[in-house]
Amino acid sequence: MKVAVPVTNGLVDGPGEGEKVRIYEVEGMEAKLVEEYDNPALTANYARGVHMLKSALERGAKTFILVEIGPPGIRFLQGKAKVFLAEPNTSAEEAVRMLVEGKLKETDKPTHGEHHHH
Numbered sequence: 001m002k003v004a005v006p007v008t009n010g011l012v013d014g015p016g017e018g019e020k021v022r023i024y025e026v027e028g029m030e031a032k033l034v035e036e037y038d039n040p041a042l043t044a045n046y047a048r049g050v051h052m053l054k055s056a057l058e059r060g061a062k063t064f065i066l067v068e069i070g071p072p073g074i075r076f077l078q079g080k081a082k083v084f085l086a087e088p089n090t091s092a093e094e095a096v097r098m099l100v101e102g103k104l105k106e107t108d109k110p111t112h113g114e115h116h117h118h
Helices: 048-058 071-077 092-100
Strands: 002-008 020-027 030-038 061-066 082-085 105-107
Touching: 002 048, 002 092, 020 048, 020 092, 030 092, 048 061, 048 071, 061 092, 071 082
Parallel strands: 002 061, 061 082
Antiparallel strands: 002 020, 020 030, 082 105
């Protein structure tokens, strides 16, 4: 299974904020980083997080680990992928390990309202 994680300085971030996107391949209890690329959300003018989510879906990700997600992101991923929430200041590696161990909470609700960024 491919897992996408937006990161800033190695820490899990939101889909519209992370500087990079990491894609991990998870098999059983093993996870390895298979790709890292610049987050396309950073150059988007609207629904920024959706740009990141779409880019990872196109690379085969079916699971996302995020610190936050807004209503557009939740709507976009409905029926396409699972969303798990990590605590702020969690490293991407730690978050993926927690996912593998079943310690992250899955969500299908936004963590904030429509217009989070100003």
